[in-house]
Amino acid sequence: YWYVDYVIGYRFDNFKSLFKLEDPEPEPGPEPPGRGNKRNKKKQPDKPVVVYPAAYSTRVQGQIPLPLHYQMEVYHYLCRSLFSFLAALQSGGVALERVDGPPLGAAWNVFDNRMKPFLYLQKPHYIRYDTYLLHANTANYQSGDLVTAAVDLLKRGVAALTHALDRLPDEQSQHMFTPLLKVAKANALSMMMYMNGHCKDKDVDLDWSFSPSFPVIKFKKKAEKPARK
Structure with missing residues (x-):
């Protein structure tokens, strides 16, 4: 569990450092003629207004940029809550181990391949399900x-x-945050079901239909094993 906290915090801090949201200084132009002569000294142009690209921030009402680190803060909460819940399931006796090597489309293969909410960061390595089981000592x-x-x-989260949704009028931001809100609410419902004891004798399933980066934890009835002949 400490390893998960370390990795998430490490990636979060480093991801923010990749993006500088301050206005860049204007490039120095040619010196005006008569430098040093107050009569010929020209007035320097005003600092240009910088419009942030969509990859760095999101424009909101009142021309207030929503920095990327705010988006990453949301991802940070969602990812940590997800791993805390998975660790709770393991501690509570819900079977999360792989058995006999899963098929290609198994939920835990999906865990390995798609649990990458912090893209483009290579160190530390992406959390795999095996690594999670190894370090999630509960x-x-x-x-x-x-x-x-x-x-x-x-x-x-x-x-x-x-x-964010209350402040973002553009369709791109609505499209980005609305699925995550659905994921968060669905996981909150699953947590309430678990806390109320409605998930005994059930398997854990990961639903990626809302978001390709954050799954919804669902409980389903255990599949009956075929009787041996």
Whole structure:
């Protein structure tokens, strides 16, 4: 569990450092003639207004940019809440281990290949499901504490998403944040079901239909094993 916190925090801090949202200084032009002569000194042009590209920020009402690190803060909450919930499931006795090597389309292969919310960062390596099981040592944590932490992080993510959606009029931002809000609310429902004891004797499934980066944790009935002949 500490490893997950380390990786998420490491990527979050480094991702922010990749993007500088400050206005760049104007490039120096040719010196005006008569430098040093106050009569011939020309007035320097005003600092140009910088329009941030969509990859760096999102324009909102009142021409206030929504920096990328705000978006990453939302991802940070959602990812940490997801891993806290998975750790709680493991601590609570829900089977998350791989058995006999999963087929190509198994949920945990999807976990390995698509649990990459922080793209373009190579160090540390992407979290794989095997690595998660190795480092998510829940011996010092109780299942209830992990669920409480996951619920708290998820509430913060929902609040940040709601705040962003209230301020973002453009369709691109709505398209980006609306699916994440659906993921957060669906995971909150799954957490409530788990806390109320409605998920006993069920398997865990990951639903990627809302977002390619953040799954919805769902519970389904265990598949009956065929009787041996």
